[in-house]
Amino acid sequence: MRQHIWPICVLLVCGMWWGLSGCGGGASTVPKVVVRPAQEEAGSPKGNEPQAKDKTSGTEQEPVAGGVGTLRGRFIFDGEPPQLPPLVTKGNAPKDKEVCAAEMDIPDESLIVDPQTHGIKNVFIYLDRAPKGDYPKPSQPFRFDQKNCIFTTHAMIVRVGVPVLILNSDPIAHNTHTFPRRNEALNQLLKQNDQKGVPLVYTRPESVPVEVKCDLHAWMRAFQLPLDHPFGAVSAADGSFEIRDLPSGKYAFKIWHERAVGGFLNRRFSVTVKPGENEPLEIKYQASDFGL
């Protein structure tokens, strides 16, 4: 009997070893390696931003030769204009009372509708990607200041490669923190009354405005949209906008607002631009478009 047990024991030990050797999952598996040559990318554009072909926004057809047009229009609030209460009332700032909201309320700039004209302020209208061409850049840097714990330009379009000079006109420190998608984020402390400023350079265009925050004052917010072309505008207090020198052709604009449900008021706003002056547009939105 005993001599029968030994082979079985040996078999058992071998079996256990075999069984346990299966443990350890990924660590005991040695992967295979395959080489992919660097130049295998089709049509590598060598450092140039991919040009517009056609996406949801941009040139729908080749611009017609001869003539550029100017596009004007207004964004109008259809209905009773909402008046949002201030974020912080005068003298009631949760911190830094001597500076923030010391002389005036800090308004809620997330939706500004003019009570007389019903114009909507701070609506971005822009081409996601420009028609092919080189467009001269502004020679002066953009200025982006903060005063009374408010970013003084709440919504602005800037140009890729042109510095945005961040300033601080408050007697306290702020930090300027950006949350871009394609660009690198910036988180820079600005000392009090810094008029020399810190340059912020976007190296790439974005397809939606970049949020700018100050971590020290949670209510501070602004939006910057870097574009690599001049075909975009932010609406003024009366809701009006103007885009000049558009090569005539058919375009699909993006219309974006920070309160818009899903970000965009319009992902694809089609316009045909004729040379010279164009019929002014009246673009209407309702409270529900802003989630009110």
Next chain:
Amino acid sequence: MVARNCLLGLTIVALLGCDLSRVAPPPEAVFAPDERIDDLVRQARRPVVEMVTERFGTPNRLVAWEALPVDYGVLEGRVVEAYPETDGTCWRLKVELDAVPEFPKDWPAPLLQGVAVAFLSFGGKPVSAGGLVDEGENRVGLTVQRFDPGTGVLELAQRLGSPPSAGDRLRLVGHKLQRGRVAYMRHCVHCHGVAGDGNGPTAPYLNPRPRDYRRGIFKFTSTGPNERPTRDDLKRTIRQGIPGTYMPSFFLLDDGDVEAIVEYVRFLAMRGEFERRLVDELILDYSTEAVAQRVDAGEERSDILDELETFLRDELPETAAFEVERIANAWRRVERPEALVVPKTPRTPDTFESRARGRKLFLSKTLKCVDCHGPTGRGDGPMTEDYQLNTATNEYYPFPGLVDAWGHPIRPRNLTRGIYRGGRRPLDIYRRIYVGIKGTPMPSSAAALNEEQIWDLVNYVLSIPYETADTRRQLDAVAAQLTASEK
């Protein structure tokens, strides 16, 4: 006796049964896709996953993409002799390698098995396209089956249609990547996850959460505010761990393993960044939500899907090429010496006056350190009680306090504990102040302070753990005197 034998028999059968269950192999490791891929419309999901897999492979079949600045481990050599089969094919060669890497003793496979083989010349003629041999229509990814460093005999896992000539140059690519992958799966995967997404099986139980590499953001680096970490930064973190967190020190790990893990972490970070950028390009217009909104706005669903198809075919590959170049440059540039943040002046002597000036800055409106770190440095400033807006959803977070780039709650450092996550050398503290901490609300103060001021702050911060109410009063008195004498 019979009963005992029956029992023994049953035990054996039961144990063998357990053994046989091993016939089902352990589940294969996979790179979990970016969470947001699920938000895309179905037609957009697969192309993204395919583009990433084609360029980076799977955990068991890694792609060494030469567009990336990753040291995959390259061995150069030449063919000494080929041993063709009778039908003219060839899979055995004798080669001479310039160097043979040392592998750990417990390496779970034959030496160099699975490493890619690329011929730089074949049959005496140079080979283009990264050294792959064209086998008619099929481009074969050649790999090593076995290599004997004693005799130099190299067996290929695939057959070559014809034998190479003596003197043909070849490269074996990927031994370091393999080693990094094996060591990573042994030491790191539990917390950081297979894809480096900071979502390993242990991760939900940890606070702070393990790093998710896929944004290319690493907190503690010696590089500038928007820069990636250097290899040395990652090595330091692995070697020393991160004090005050669950990241332990891997000081006892073999040098070769640490270096290989660093390369593999860089590889995973680049993979994650690439994937993330592709999703970013699609999510605005082709998420399920966006498409539904567009249909509501009057667009035809079929038009949107046609447009998506065109975009995937014509634009996304170009964007991918552009992105990879940017990612590669970002990782390449930090390896240059000028990318390091190095103080221009030596540390100010740690005098009482210096600490007093540092304390004054710490409490000042110029820096507002106290808003987060608190007036006594306990990490209990007012910002820890304020609600923050979530930039992605436009809603306030349901909990008060600060939030990092990954959307997790984050506490400002309690400076009284003397535990510094990025290192306790004065240079480390200098860099935290100068550069900030990436992915967190801690900003760079480079524009707000000069060298002396940063060193004063460093001196003060390092003294906080030993501070008492008395020393605070004395420092404030000295600071007041200094201000008075300046006037």
